[in-house]
Amino acid sequence: MNLTFEDVRYSYRRRDRPVLDGLRLSIPAGRTILLGPNGAGKSTLLAIAASVLPLGEGRGRVAVDGVTPDRRGSRVRFRRRVAWMPQTVTPAAGVTVRQQVALHGWLAGMPRTAAWTEARRALVQVGLEQLADARSTRLSGGQRARMGLAQALVHAADVLLLDEPTAALDPDQKEAFVSLLARVSGDKVVVVSSHDVSDLEASYDRVVVLEEGQVRFEGPTAAFLRNGAETRRPVDAYRAVLRRS
């Protein structure tokens, strides 16, 4: 399974400098971390991969195993296979945590009954089952992040796109998240955008570094860490990649 980007160009306004400029990337199954400084285009790339930001005519192509979101029919097939957790998880007014997660499943094309059942399973996975009947607006920042993760997990998509999922989590929750990621990834494509490079080798199979809309590094974690010379510290490797570009 592959998530591919071909020649992707994207600007938020027509005259603005492109956020992504002719980007080519192929991400195989496994856990991939997307690194890069602020404004590098990480969130934009994930939003394009989730088909939240549509690529217009002549602005490249995104595909999962050749299925693109360009046309109505293939867009449905594409979206069934992709789940996206945005940077900010917005609780919906007037619904419970389980209802909100189930709504995401239903919106992703699951039958009503299955969405309700799977919402329960997803909440257990993220350790939020005890708050299933609480109003989603009552959740704390960390709990919202876990609800967002449950939303992404509910419809068992082949591609998981998680935009800074650990930013609001405490150290224990981060550890739990990493082990959860290891459990759910299997043969899925999991792409996590993050600034957190600690424990990189144990948590991710591959690393992609973006800067100014271009891919600066793409490869296995071990190859990425070699950029850090003798220290093999992730932060040194990251700095070295950016310096070289």
Add this chain to the structure above:
Amino acid sequence: MSGLDRWWLWRTQSTVVLSPVLVVLGCLVSLSNADYADPYWLDLSSKSTVSVLFLAPGFAALAAWDGARWRRLAPAAVRSWIALLALCLSAVALATLLTFAITLLVLDVQVRPAGGAPRLDVLALGVLVVSAYAAVGFVLGRYLPRLIAAPLAFGLVWGWVAFTPAVQPFWMRNVTGNLGTSCCALDVELVPLALVAPGLLAVALLASAAVVLAWSWRRAAWVVAALLVAGSLAAAASMMRPVGADPVQRRTGSQVCVTAGSRSFCAWPEHDGRLRRAAPSLGRTAQRLAATGLDVPPRLRESTRAPGGWSFSLGGGNPDQWGKTLAVSPLDELPPPCTDRTGGVWPAGENLELAGAWLLTAGGADEAFAAEAQGASLRRLRELRALPVGDQVHWYARAYAAMQTCEPVS
């Protein structure tokens, strides 16, 4: 899956969550309407549209709220916006049907209509119109922040259904779908176009909402939607313009008749029971009026004027009062239309109360009662009644003829 869980998707819809409140509000409105309703299913069905249309702004605001929530929840959903609209409108339609059901039940208990059944075409129009207004709210929620979309949807629909009936031209009130303000006394029925015109506009609003939601990124979709609404509004206006203020026509169909004395009395089928109870009183009154020298025709109809203006009403009260309605019926259509041109000036109108009181006494009522009931001077009534019967009838004939005009009394 337990019972309540089965309905989890519906329970996330604002319309469903708040429908008990709306249904209670609808019932309160229907209770206030019961006093003005005839025991006639067309009238009750139309009056119940008042309750439902009263709730339409609320449904539109809730749909806007839900539309805005879907926008935030579903930036890359597999379900289409049309599917989300359909879910929202099915909740609105169900809540509307529930409101109709309870409203009609309340009216049924209050008014006790005789026979027949609610008019399904009127109820279907109500559901269609409320759904169309909710669709407008949903589209607003799709594109605007919820704190703007919900009050805007409420205000727009409220303005359209509540204020339009108060302004001219009249066709505007007749395309809103609110039939209860002008329909339907027992002797009238809706003109067929009264259902077609608001129905057409509602269908156009629904189609426009669907077009905009399905192809929002194309400018042409907005143009098509605007043309659909403008075109249907123009068509609905052209249908309703010749109709005037009330989209009704004289009721056709057969009446049931009973004979009392030498005359037959006919009423609409809804009043069959009342007619049988009123017949002796009506027969006595007609006989006394004829004995006084008034020309009472051999066949009299409920609310349908015979030559000379004779008719009777079985709308409320008791059999004795129904008989009295026959006595004063020649005066029912006064003042004459010419008072519109003279700014209400109607010189002959000064005899209206006395004529009414005299007709009541001619029909057998007591003088004191007749004077009080009609607001006439008892002294003048006694003076008139002291004249020979031929002179009394002559006075009445002259007064009645004068009251048909706006000319000064000679």
